[in-house]
Amino acid sequence: MKRVFLIVLDSFGIGEMPDAAKYGDEGSNTLGTVAKSPEFSMPNMEKLGLFNIDGVTAKTPYAAPEGVFARMTEQSAGKDTTTGHWEIAGLISKKPMPTFPNGFPQEMLDEFSKAVGRKVLCNKPYSGTQVIQDYGDEHRKTGALIVYTSADSVFQIAAHEDVVPVEELYRDCEIARQMLQGDLGVGRVIARPFIGTSGNYTRTSRRHDFSLEPPQDTMLDVLKEAEYDVIGVGKINDIFAGKGITEFVRTQDNADGIEKTLEYMERDFNGLCFVNLVDFDMLYGHRNDVSGYAKALTYFDQQLPKILSAMEPEDVLMITADHGCDPGTPSTDHSREYTPFIMYGKNLPHGKNMGTRGSFSDIGATVLDYFGLSWNIAGESML
Numbered sequence: 001m002k003r004v005f006l007i008v009l010d011s012f013g014i015g016e017m018p019d020a021a022k023y024g025d026e027g028s029n030t031l032g033t034v035a036k037s038p039e040f041s042m043p044n045m046e047k048l049g050l051f052n053i054d055g056v057t058a059k060t061p062y063a064a065p066e067g068v069f070a071r072m073t074e075q076s077a078g079k080d081t082t083t084g085h086w087e088i089a090g091l092i093s094k095k096p097m098p099t100f101p102n103g104f105p106q107e108m109l110d111e112f113s114k115a116v117g118r119k120v121l122c123n124k125p126y127s128g129t130q131v132i133q134d135y136g137d138e139h140r141k142t143g144a145l146i147v148y149t150s151a152d153s154v155f156q157i158a159a160h161e162d163v164v165p166v167e168e169l170y171r172d173c174e175i176a177r178q179m180l181q182g183d184l185g186v187g188r189v190i191a192r193p194f195i196g197t198s199g200n201y202t203r204t205s206r207r208h209d210f211s212l213e214p215p216q217d218t219m220l221d222v223l224k225e226a227e228y229d230v231i232g233v234g235k236i237n238d239i240f241a242g243k244g245i246t247e248f249v250r251t252q253d254n255a256d257g258i259e260k261t262l263e264y265m266e267r268d269f270n271g272l273c274f275v276n277l278v279d280f281d282m283l284y285g286h287r288n289d290v291s292g293y294a295k296a297l298t299y300f301d302q303q304l305p306k307i308l309s310a311m312e313p314e315d316v317l318m319i320t321a322d323h324g325c326d327p328g329t330p331s332t333d334h335s336r337e338y339t340p341f342i343m344y345g346k347n348l349p350h351g352k353n354m355g356t357r358g359s360f361s362d363i364g365a366t367v368l369d370y371f372g373l374s375w376n377i378a379g380e381s382m383l
Contacts, residue, residue, distance in 0.1 A: 001268060001269075001270050001312070001314065002270060002271075002314050002315075002316075002370065002371060003269060003270065003271065003272075003273065003312065003314070003315045003316070004271075004272045004273070004315070004316045004317075004318065004367050004370060004371075005261065005264075005265070005273045005275065005307070005311075005315065005316070005317050005318070006088075006272060006273070006274050006275065006318045006320070006363070006367065007261070007275045007277065007317070007318065007319050007320075008085065008088070008274075008275065008276045008277065008320055008321060008322055009277055009280055009297075009300065009319065009320070009321050010081065010276055010277060010278045010279075010280050010281040010282070010321065010322060011030065011280050011281035011285045011321060011322070011323060011324060011325035011334065012030060012031065012280055012297070012321035012324075012339065012340065013028065013029070013030040013031065013321060013323060013324020013325070013326065013335055013337025013338065013339055014029070014030070014031045014032075014053060014055070014056055014071065014321075014324075014337060014338050014339060014340050015028075015029045015031070015032065015055050015056070015337055015338050016028050016029060016335070016336065016337055016338075017073065017074065017336050017337060017338055019336065020335070020336040020337070022336075023079055023335075023336040024331065025079070025324070025326075025329075025331070025335040025336040025337070027329070028324055028326040028329055028331075028335035028336070028337055029324075029326060029337070030285070030293075030324040030325060030326045030327070030335065030337060031056065031058050031340075032057070032058050033290060033293075033326050033327060033328035033329075034290055034293045034294040034297060034327065034328075035058035035059060035294075036058075036290075037290050037291055037293075037294035038294075039291050039294035039295045039298060040294035040297060040298060041298045041301065042297055042298065042300075042301040043301065044301045044302075044304040044305060044308075045301050045304065045319070045342065046059065046062050047062055047065065047066055047067075048065060048066055048067035048069070048319075048342045048344055049062060049065030049066070049067045049068070049069035049342060049351065049353075050069070050340060050342060052065050052069055052351075052353060053069050053070065053071050053340055053341075053353075054070075054071040054353070054355060054356050055071055055338065055356075056071075056340075064350070064351060065350065065351045066344065066350045066351070067342045067343055067344040067348075067350070067351075068342070068343040068344070068348055068349060068352045068354060068382065069340070069341060069342050069343070069352070069353060069354065070340075070341040070353070070354035070355060070356070070357050070362075070382065071338045071339075071340070071341070071355070071356040071357065072320060072338060072339045072340070072341050072357050072359075072360050072362070072363070073338060073356060073357060073358055073359060073360070074087060074323070074336070074338075074339070074359070074360055075087065075092045075358065075359040075360070075361070075378075076092050076093040076094070076360075077093060077094055077095060077096040078093060078096045078097060078153070079152075079323045079324070079334040079335065079336045079337075080097060080152050080153055080187050080188075080323065080334065081152075081187070081188070081235075081239060081281075081322055081323070081334075082097065082153070082187035082188055082211055082212070082239055083096075083097065083187065084321075084322025084323045084339075084360065085236070085239045085240070085276070085322050086214055086218065086239075086240075087359065087360040087361050087378075088320065088322065088360045088361070088363045088364060089214075089218035089219045089220055089240070089244075089361075089364045089377070090218050090219045090361045090364035090365065090368075090375065090377025090378050090379050091214055091215075091216055091217075091218050091361070091377065091378070092359065092361060092378050096153075097153035097185065097186060097187040097212075098153055098183060098184065098185065098186060099149070099151065099152065099153050099186075100125075100149050100186075101125055101149075101151075103123040103124050103125075103149070104123055104147070104149070104155065104184075105184075108179060108180075108184060109123060109147065111179065112147075112175065112176055112179060115175050115179075116145070116171075116172045116175055118143055118144055118145050118164075118172075119142065119143075119144035119145070120144060120145055120147045121135050121138060121139060121142075121144045121145065121146050121147065122135050122146050122147055122148045123147050123148065124148060124149070125148065125149050125150050125151065126148040126149075126150070127286075127332060128148075128150075128156065128158070128192060128203065128286070129203065129287065131146055131148050131158060132146065132158050132192075132194045132201040132203065133199070133201055135158075136160065136194070136196075136198065136201040137198050139158075139159065139160060139163065140160055140162075140163055143163055143164070145157050145158075145159055145164070145172065146158040146159065146192075149186075150333060151331075151333035151334070152187070152188075152333065152334060153186045153187040153188070154186055154187065154188050154189070154190055155176055155180055155186045155188075155189045155190070156189075156190045156192050157169060157172060157173055157176065157189070157190070157191055157192060158192040158193075158194055158203075159172075159191075159192075159193060159194070160193075160194055160195065160196075160201070161193050161194070161195050161204065161206075162195070164193075166191075166193050166206050169191045169193055170191055170208055172191075173189045173190070173191045173208065173210050174210060176189045176210075177189045177210040185212055186212075187211060187212060188209045188210065188211050188212075188238075188239075189209070189210040190207065190208070190209050190210070191206075191207060191208040191209075191210075192207060193206045193207070205252045205253065207282075208238065209235050209238035209239065210238065210241075211238055211239050211240065211241045212241065213240075213241040213243050214240060214241070214243055214244075216377075217244070217376070217377065218240070218243070218244055218364065218377060219244075219272075219364035219365075219367055219368050219375065219377060220240060220243065220244025220245060220272075220274070221243065221244040222244075222368055222373055222375050222377065223244070223271055223272055223367075223368070223371065223373070224244050224245075224246055226371070226373055228270055228271030228272065228371060229246050229247065229269040229270055229271030229272070230244055230245050230246045230247075230271055230272050230274070231245075231246065231247045231248065231249075231264060231269065231271070231272065231273045231274065232245045232247070232248035232249075232274050233248070233249055233251060233257055233260050233261055233264070233273060233274065233275040233276070234250065234251045234257050234260075234275060234276035234277065234278060235250070235276050235278060236248065236274045236275070236276050237250075239276070246271075253279055254277045254278070254279040254280075254296060254299065254300065255299070257275060257276070257277045257278075258277070258300070258303045258306075258307075260275075261273065261275050261307065262306060262307065262310060265307070265310040265311070265315075266310070271371075272367060277300065279296050280293055280296050280297065280325070281325050281334075283296070284296060284327055285324075285325025285326070285327050285334075286325060286332050286333070287327070287332065288327045288328070288329075288332055289327055290327045290328055292327075293327050308344070311345070311346070313346050313347065314345075314347065315345060315346075316343060316344070316345040316348065316370060317342075317343070317344045317345065318341070318342070318343050318363065318366075318367075319340070319341070319342040319343075320339055320340060320341045320342070320360075320363060321339035321340060322339065322360075323335065323336070323337065323339070324336070324337030324339070338356070339360070341354070341357070341362075341363060341382075343366070343382070354382050357380075357382070358380075359378060359379060361377065361378035361379030362379045362380050362381070362382055363379070363382075364377055364378075364379050365377065365378075365379030365380055365381045365382075366379075366381045366382045366383055368381075369381035369383045370383060
């Protein structure tokens with residue numbers, strides 16, 4: 001029985017890429033920022049080699065790291081969750097997904113409004129927490145949906161759970177997803193339910209992402225076709241629109257995601273458990289909360305011994321990220337950064353520096369190589 005546990009620490013970048021300035025992210029370094037916080041402590045990741053990775057200067061390198069480690073370079077045109085995860089799985093997106101800094105075309109919104117039977121508010125790039133404060137009262141009075149975007153390729157719909165039942169909101173998102181194709185094909189349509197009263201609205205954990213389906217096969221499809229289990233934890237199933245997934249479970253937060261992962265570690269299966277822990281990005285990176293981000297990383301590190309002790313002899317643990325989101329910069333959006341890669345297994349070498357890799361897709365190639373599978377996806381194995 002072979003199992004790989006691939007955990008994505010959403011937005012945990014480790015320093016600007018050479019083309020960061022093109023994306024407005026010159027100087028971004030998520031790890032460098034949060035490591036200065038007194039709330040930051042990652043001794044277990046340190047032992048695995050986090051601070052031995054090329055270009056990482058946040059802490060002193062560990063004398064005898066126990067993992068295999070590398071600095072990962074994104075080849076895809078973008079810095080989005082979707083493109084990052086797709087590239088990890090072997091699909092490089094050469095064309096950036098469309099963004100809408102001036103809002104979505106009125107013709108599309110009119111068609112959407114007619115289809116869902118509700119008017120639309122806002123239609124601007126907006127902070128997700130601020131938009132519900134600014135438009136929440138009008139939404140509750142009129143029942144109109146709050147539609148907004150960001151610097152990322154997203155179409156987001158916020159609605160109060162007492163005004164628009166969550167299942168209806170999900171249906172509205174499915175309608176939007178069907179409309180937003182081609183030149184309007186944003187990476188994700190996101191349901192953003194919220195609760196509360198005027199001046200005190202808060203988003204709930206019942207967010208749901210509706211992604212484009214990957215246009216080509218990824219490592220998930222290769223594994224599934226070879227009759228391996230492909231388990232998604234968190235928003236993995238949403239990011240891949242279910243393509244290549246054999247089983248999935250959604251999560252409430254990082255703690256729940258770690259707990260669900262530990263539950264899968266107690267189960268017998270043969271294949272990949274692909275995990276996304278989103279709080280780093282959603283709760284702290286986008287809100288420029290350095291202390292909160294540092295605390296979340298510290299919490300993950302504190303849970304890491306449980307994960308390591310649950311590993312079977314042939315298990316492999318991989319830890320990486322999909323992009324950056326430096327909470328110390330004025331921007332509240334994702335940042336174009338290198339990401340870390342840590343790999344540990346009882347039968348793998350210790351202290352092996354794989355240098356700076358040419359693409360996130362080397363991770364997918366490594367997974368497939370571990371299972372002895374050939375592939376037509378991008379990437380070179382690190383085994």
